[in-house]
Amino acid sequence: MGFRAQLAALAGRFKQEVAFYRALQKHPQTPRLAKILLWLALGYLVxxxxxxxxxxPVIGQLDELVIIPLLLYLALKVIPVNLRQACRDEVESADNQK
Incomplete structure (x- = not known):
């Protein structure tokens, strides 16, 4: 697998993850705390x-690599497993229809 193919696969995976978090954010059964944590992660990123x-030096660049995944991890811990799987399935089915 060449570098270009790996880069394309990584970009596709990133796009799928963004769609997954968007689906979680829009779902009516997602707990409010999880939605707040997802918005905080997005806000800290942008x-x-x-x-x-x-x-x-070093610490200034690494804070995004620690804080954003931590917020995403905490948000996913609050969301029930069946709801996460439903959103994951929704995103995968949307990708398969394209």
């Missing part, structure tokens, strides 16, 4: 300021 400024 807002121009950080809790730890990027000009601090």
């Amino acid at each position: 807002l121009p300021f950080d809790l730890i400024p990027d000009f601090i």
Whole structure:
């Protein structure tokens, strides 16, 4: 598998994950705390300021690699397994129809 194919597979997987989190956010049975945590993760990703400024060597760049996955992990822990699986199935079926 070449580099271009690996990159395309990674981009496809990223697109699928974004669609999964969007489906979780829209689902009426998703707990409010999980929705708040998902919005916090998105906000931290796109807002121009950080809790730890990027000009601090190493730690400044690594805070996004710790905080965003932690928020996503906590959100997924709050959401029931059957609801996560239903949203995952919904995203996969939408991808298969394309």
